[in-house]
Amino acid sequence: MDSKEKEIIDEACAQPIKPENQKDQNISKINKILSDNSASEKVFDLLFVIDATGSMSSYIKAAKDETENISKELRNLYPEYHFQYGYIFYRDPIDSHNDIHEIINLTDQVNTLPEQIKKIRAYGGGDLPEDWAGAYKLANEKINWRNGVKVIIHLADAGAHGKEFTLSDKYPEESDKLKAELLKCCQNGIKIFGYVITNDANSSFNQSQNIYRRNGGSYEICEFKIVGGYSDSGSDSEEYKYKKIKKRRKKKKYSDSSDEFNMEKCEKKCMKEESDEEYKEDEDFEKKCKKKKKCKKEYSEDSEDESDEDCEIMKRKKKCNKKKYDEDRDSDKKCKRKKKCKKKKLYESDEDKDDEEDSYKEEMDEGTKKYSKQEKINNEFRTRVLNSVKSALP
Numbered sequence: 001m002d003s004k005e006k007e008i009i010d011e012a013c014a015q016p017i018k019p020e021n022q023k024d025q026n027i028s029k030i031n032k033i034l035s036d037n038s039a040s041e042k043v044f045d046l047l048f049v050i051d052a053t054g055s056m057s058s059y060i061k062a063a064k065d066e067t068e069n070i071s072k073e074l075r076n077l078y079p080e081y082h083f084q085y086g087y088i089f090y091r092d093p094i095d096s097h098n099d100i101h102e103i104i105n106l107t108d109q110v111n112t113l114p115e116q117i118k119k120i121r122a123y124g125g126g127d128l129p130e131d132w133a134g135a136y137k138l139a140n141e142k143i144n145w146r147n148g149v150k151v152i153i154h155l156a157d158a159g160a161h162g163k164e165f166t167l168s169d170k171y172p173e174e175s176d177k178l179k180a181e182l183l184k185c186c187q188n189g190i191k192i193f194g195y196v197i198t199n200d201a202n203s204s205f206n207q208s209q210n211i212y213r214r215n216g217g218s219y220e221i222c223e224f225k226i227v228g229g230y231s232d233s234g235s236d237s238e239e240y241k242y243k244k245i246k247k248r249r250k251k252k253k254y255s256d257s258s259d260e261f262n263m264e265k266c267e268k269k270c271m272k273e274e275s276d277e278e279y280k281e282d283e284d285f286e287k288k289c290k291k292k293k294k295c296k297k298e299y300s301e302d303s304e305d306e307s308d309e310d311c312e313i314m315k316r317k318k319k320c321n322k323k324k325y326d327e328d329r330d331s332d333k334k335c336k337r338k339k340k341c342k343k344k345k346l347y348e349s350d351e352d353k354d355d356e357e358d359s360y361k362e363e364m365d366e367g368t369k370k371y372s373k374q375e376k377i378n379n380e381f382r383t384r385v386l387n388s389v390k391s392a393l394p
Contacts, residue, residue: 041082042081043084044074044082044083044149044151044389045106046084046086046153047085047087047143047151048152049088049139049155051091051130052091052121052122052123052124053122053124053158054122054123055125056122056157060089060117060120061377062381064114066378067114068110068111068113068114070085083108084106084107085106085108085113086107086143087102087103087113087116088101088103088143090131090132090134090135091131094126094161095126095129095161095170095171099123101135105144106143106144125158128200129162129165129166129169130156130158131174132161132165133160133161133162133174136184137177137181139181140181145190149393149394150189150190151193153195153388154192154193155197155224156197157201161175162176162177162178163175165178165204166203179211182212183215186212186215191219191220192208192219193219194208194221195222195224196224205221218392222388224384
């Protein structure tokens with residue numbers, strides 16, 4: 001404080017204050033303190049504009065998982081700033097009339113955001129380009145921006161409608177709408193960071209950047225090309241793994257039941273073959289008997305008694321032999337049948353257990369791979385957002 005200022009303050013304090021003016025003076029002092037505090041508080045509004053069509057579930061999940069982590073890190077890195085976070089999830093109601101855009105307005109209540117984002121589902125899209133103009137219109141008209149640093153982080157894997165943004169588009173008139181909304185963002189002092197997820201979005205981001213920079217705005221583009229993640233945005237990694245394993249088990253069960261069916265089929269076939277063989281054997285046996293009968297007729301009359309006795313003995317022997325033969329033959333057939341069926345059977349009981357364990361391990365590994373891809377997306381998302389915020393700060 002200068003010496004002159006000190007003198008002025010001392011003079012003011014020395015003068016008696018009239019009672020009627022005391023209240024007004026106190027109010028002015030309070031207003032001055034509040035204005036000084038508000039001037040010292042720095043404001044940062046961060047809006048995520050995310051394509052929420054069918055292919056973007058992994059990135060919606062990353063937003064859900066990482067919002068609180070991003071908020072904590074930014075609070076630690078820049079304690080002088082008061083951060084607010086908001087989301088626009090856009091689709092393509094231009095081409096697919098069932099599609100709607102969804103908004104989560106700017107808020108500092110970060111702990112409520114994951115539950116709100118969890119309700120968002122990736123669906124729709126219609127043709128390849130999406131409704132960028134509609135998303136930026138919501139950013140200009142529906143979001144409660146404050147006076148301070150304003151940033152949009154735009155994630156997209158598909159370009160915008162309009163002939164200037166996408167070469168082969170059914171809705172060329174959308175170009176003018178998107179240009180107008182980008183100019184409004186530029187006039188409002190919003191800085192934009194475009195995250196390119198696939199090459200389909202490249203031309204739209206480049207064209208938007210050219211328009212923005214020509215009008216004095218800040219527009220940065222960075223690649224965010226990571227393949228993978230869940231198809232279901234609301235599922236957790238463990239749920240994902242066990243869903244996949246359950247599917248594999250169902251398939252296994254079906255294959256086992258089909259094996260049983262094949263076994264039955266095989267047994268029927270074997271039985272049919274056996275019955276055919278038996279029929280042939282019976283035919284041969286009848287032929288032999290006929291031959292014997294003919295021989296008996298030709299036998300001399302003198303040896304009739306002896307032949308009858310012999311015949312009875314032979315019959316008994318044959319009967320016993322036949323019975324024994326039939327038993328042996330049945331046991332042989334059963335063995336053959338078992339061998340045939342075993343050859344056709346896909347898995348033995350011990351092998352089944354090993355295969356089941358292997359399939360379980362495979363599915364667990366596959367689930368881990370998928371999870372690691374989602375984890376990679378989450379880490380990249382968090383890192384890139386922190387870098388964007390750093391570069392956006394004055």
